[in-house]
Amino acid sequence: MKVIGSWNFLIRLAIICCQLFPVTESSSVVVTQENYGDIIKSNDLVLLTFYVDWCRFSKLLEPIFEEAAAKVREKFPEDGRVILGRVNCDTEMELANMFNIIKYPTLKVTRGGVIHREEYRGQRSVEAFVEFVERELSDPIKEFHNISELQDEVADGLVIGYFMSKDDEEYLSYRRTARVLRDHCRFMVGFGEVSKDLHPPGKNLLIFRADSSSINHKEYYSEYSGNMTSIQELLYWTTVKCMPLVREITFENAEEVTEEGLPLLLAFYDKNNMDPVREFKTVIQSEFADENRINFLTADGARFAHPLFHMGKTKADLPLIAIDSFQHMYVFPKFADIHKPGVLKKFIEDLYSGQLHLDYHMDVDFDEEKNNTTEEVDVSPPVVHESKFKDLMPSKHRYTLINRTRDEL
Incomplete structure (x- = not known):
């Protein structure tokens, strides 16, 4: 009887402790050599922190990154949108080498399955991480409704798409390209009646407009002539245009x-x-x-x-x-x-x-x-x-x- 009473007391104590100090599941994802391929291919955006346990800067970032991961998951709960992941460089040396990690912690970004050379270099706060994700998942393409809007756009490099409809497979490829290269170029698009006089009937068109200091005016406007459904071709052309020497x-x-x-x-x-x-x-x-x-x-x-x-x-x-x-x-x-x-x-x-x-x-x-x-x-x-x-x-x-x-x- 005495044992039973003690057991009931321990159960009640455990319940109270769990209420006061709930055990929370980690919101970030452990990324390894085995699962990273599936993770980056199945998500629009992946933000990875590369760390080691003995680095004090890594330890300082850890709770901030974890809280940000929880808020991001709450804001974007649907599968395939975004993941905040962590890579332990002491146990995942192959991944660290693959991403060319030379300092801890390093924050790397993948978009649409594409690994970027650039890093996240913004403020390391929960709010900044959440704002970064929100911006990354926002529409990378600005739609114009009047041709005069194009004249008002000032950018170092501008890709302009003239499409018949938003459901076009070629437009979906353009969107994916814009998502990957949004930090290197500006992207705009016009549909239907707005742009029908600017491209051949029944054919979509992509134009690159160079920056104002372009020295070769023959190349100020460049037309894409490749396969518009090929992500690889689109990415290559846009990268060459948007990332100048x-x-x-x-x-x-x-x-x-x-x-x-x-x-x-x-x-x-x-x-x-x-x-x-x-x-x-x-x-x-x-x-x-x-x-x-x-x-x-x-x-x-x-x-x-x-x-x-x-x-x-x-x-x-x-x-x-x-x-x-x-x-x-x-x-x-x-x-x-x-x-x-x-x-x-x-x-x-x-x-x-x-x-x-x-x-x-x-x-x-x-x-x-x-x-x-x-x-x-x-x-x-x-x-x-x-x-x-x-x-x-x-x-x-x-x-x-x-x-x-x-x-x-």
């Missing part, structure tokens, strides 16, 4: 750009005069179409005034070109020389041959030689400064960094 660097994308590990060739410009930007893009596209050892970037001189100041330059010195190797900044002597065939190419080759770095170490000898001779010296000493863009690389105050060694250029 020359990008604009901002404080928002600087961490992403610098993490690619390639030296930066930067064209600093005055936003009141965009002609040098067009000139720079012309030279890069004509001479460096196959160059993959360096990132070609334009930079607003007002926004990046600090690196200019560090190089002893001001707005009055714009336009200006410099290489940042993440060790040093090397100033290209004269912007106008980019139009001389091979001059800018040699500047880049001198970086990789080590000549720019050698000149840097010979700077003192050069000055001494110049001071000890009365003859005029034809060659100018290299203009070299410590890197400033390395300060925009992923911070050790936010990540546990691994594989941090790099060659000095």
Whole structure:
């Protein structure tokens, strides 16, 4: 009798404890080598956190990510929409290598089954994660109802679809493409009567409209001529159009750009005069179409005034070109020389041959030689400064960094 009474008491105590401290099922999904393929293929959006248990930044993120996963599941309960998953890099090293994880925690995104090189780099809060998911699952295509709306759209790159109806299989492929590349391009569409005069009867049409600084006006408008039901072909065409050889660097994308590990060739410009930007893009596209050892970037001189100041330059010195190797900044002597065939190419080759770095170490000898001779010296000493863009690389105050060694250029 005594035992039974004690047993009943323990049962009642367990019930009370469960009410006060409910056991909650994890809202995020454990992703492994075995299940990740099915997960990314069967969901419109997957946000993955790559972590290790011994990383303090991973431990700080864990409860935030879990709460966000619960709110996302509550907001989007239907299957196939979105999953927030976690990958333990100590036990899933193959997955970590596949996603090229070099710091913890890293947040990666897949859209429509496509793994993206880019990471989630927004604020690490429950609200920010939920807002990110909401934006990602919103319609990636803006519908226009009047042709005049297209004239009002200003974007670095704009893909415009002219379709007969929303039920068209080709339009569904266009939607999927837009979902995958929404961060790299703007997408618009017109249906039926609105666009019927802008495409051949019975045929849908896709047009790419380049940015306002496009230098080749023959390519300002480009028509897609491939198979509109082929996701692979659509993605390839749109990626080529929307991800230009020359990008604009901002404080928002600087961490992403610098993490690619390639030296930066930067064209600093005055936003009141965009002609040098067009000139720079012309030279890069004509001479460096196959160059993959360096990132070609334009930079607003007002926004990046600090690196200019560090190089002893001001707005009055714009336009200006410099290489940042993440060790040093090397100033290209004269912007106008980019139009001389091979001059800018040699500047880049001198970086990789080590000549720019050698000149840097010979700077003192050069000055001494110049001071000890009365003859005029034809060659100018290299203009070299410590890197400033390395300060925009992923911070050790936010990540546990691994594989941090790099060659000095």
